[in-house]
Amino acid sequence: MDYEIFDLGDVRLRHGATLRDAKLAYKTYGELNAARSNAIVYPTWYSGQHHDNEWLIGEGMALDPSRYFIIIPNMLGNGLSSSPSNTPPPQDRARFPRVTMYDNVELQHRLVTERFGIERLELVTGWSMGAGQTYQWAVSHPEAVRRILPFCGAAKTSLHNIVFLEGVKAAITADAGWNNGWYDEQPWIGLRAMSRVYAGWGFSQQFYREKIYEDEPLGYGSLDDFLVGFWEGLFIKRDANNLLAMLWTWQNADLGATPGFGGVEEALASISAPAIVMPARQDLYFPPEDNEWEVAHLPGAELRVIPGAWGHFAGGGLNPVDTKFIDDSLKELLAREA
Known part of the structure; x- marks a missing residue:
């Protein structure tokens, strides 16, 4: 530790x-x-x-x-x-x-x-x-x-920001495996869907237009490689209830x-x-x-x-x-x- x-x-x-x-x-x-x-x-x-x-x-x-x-x-x-x-x-x-x-x-x-x-x-x-x-x-x-x-x-937190986070929240909670927060195994489908929602917001349109994700220091081979390797990789190791708890803190800031x-x-x-x-x-x-x-x-x-x-x-x-x-x-x- x-x-x-x-x-x-x-x-x-x-x-x-x-x-x-x-x-x-x-x-x-x-x-x-x-x-x-x-x-x-x-x-x-x-x-x-x-x-x-x-x-x-x-x-x-x-x-x-x-x-x-x-x-x-x-x-x-x-x-x-x-x-x-x-x-x-x-x-x-x-x-x-x-x-x-x-x-x-x-x-x-x-x-x-x-x-x-x-x-x-x-x-x-x-x-x-x-x-x-x-x-x-x-x-x-x-x-x-x-x-x-x-x-x-x-x-x-602005209203537009709150709307963005509603999409993140909906992606996790739409997974039946989430089970209203009482899951025994992480809702993997929801976490991966949440990652894809987030991917459209974290970087700019210019970032994607110029395929900056292919350049160093990121160095991903394709858009799909980036969506899986970076975005799913970022959130798949997190706990869904933890993400939702912090999301509430963010929305209500x-x-x-x-x-x-x-x-x-x-x-x-x-x-x-x-x-x-x-x-x-x-x-x-x-x-x-x-x-x-x-x-x-x-x-x-x-x-x-x-x-x-x-x-x-x-x-x-x-x-x-x-x-x-x-x-x-x-x-x-x-x-x-x-």
């Missing part, structure tokens, strides 16, 4: 359920300095686990473990932290409670403060759902966050629902940390227009669009050009006074 577990006890969630014996899986990189002043939180994304974030960590990069203490907390529902697949009855499988972005960040804050005694973070950053958690950190715990860089994500705020505009306006907000130019479900609206309500924030044809997966660490663009922006933000 290459990660650690933080035991949280019984946790009351925003939607009223109490998650019994909650557990937060996490991994750290680098050493916490004596002043506890070099910490960065880098949350995971939909279906991703801590090792899927490691592409943005390395010597000479912005997230350099020789300089910073980097904490990657695994989202609830991802199979490592408390999830439908690993929670004992009666909250197992289809009975796993609803979890919000707010809940995830509250548990992460407990990890940071109770386990490590950290009061101030140099940076919170993340991709996709990790970007949503980044925003949530800045609103829920402004005193703890010096800077944020959310990339390819949003403060609130709303920074404006944070206690004490009257909507997303008010929540965004409360963020005082310097921010670079980074959408990808051809992201089909977190388009730059949504982030433009957010930045207009976010004091001191800069909109910086990731160019290129990789769509949402510009933020997935799959190609060195986009990785450098993100890393350079992180270096610039970390160099700023906050």
Whole structure:
């Protein structure tokens, strides 16, 4: 096991359920300095686990473990932290409670403060759902966050994004083997169908038009090879109930629902940390227009669009050009006074 577990006890969630014996899986990189002043939180994304974030960590990069203490907390529902697949009855499988972005960040804050005694973070950053958690950190715990860089994500899930996810959900649940979440074997047909639904959204039209999947670093021999090898390969190793639990968290992401705020505009306006907000130019479900609206309500924030044809997966660490663009922006933000 290459990660650690933080035991949280019984946790009351925003939607009223109490998650019994909650557990937060996490991994750290680098050493916490004596002043506890070099910490960065880098949350995971939909279906991703801590090792899927490691592409943005390395010597000479912005997230350099020789300089910073980097904490990657695994989202609830991802199979490592408390999830439908690993929670004992009666909250197992289809009975796993609803979890919000707010809940995830509250548990992460407990990890940071109770386990490590950290009061101030140099940076919170993340991709996709990790970007949503980044925003949530800045609103829920402004005193703890010096800077944020959310990339390819949003403060609130848009209606169009919700519709996309309805297709993902329908593909899994249409499989009779899903059995309303009480399956003994993974609903393989549904997971493969879900992968095909997702394939039309994760990358841009230009990506497919130019057959970029055939080039390095991906190097697939044909479209079908890509659909099977990349997309089915990505999701077939995941648990269906876990995917549906995280999907609910994603669909219901709303920074404006944070206690004490009257909507997303008010929540965004409360963020005082310097921010670079980074959408990808051809992201089909977190388009730059949504982030433009957010930045207009976010004091001191800069909109910086990731160019290129990789769509949402510009933020997935799959190609060195986009990785450098993100890393350079992180270096610039970390160099700023906050």
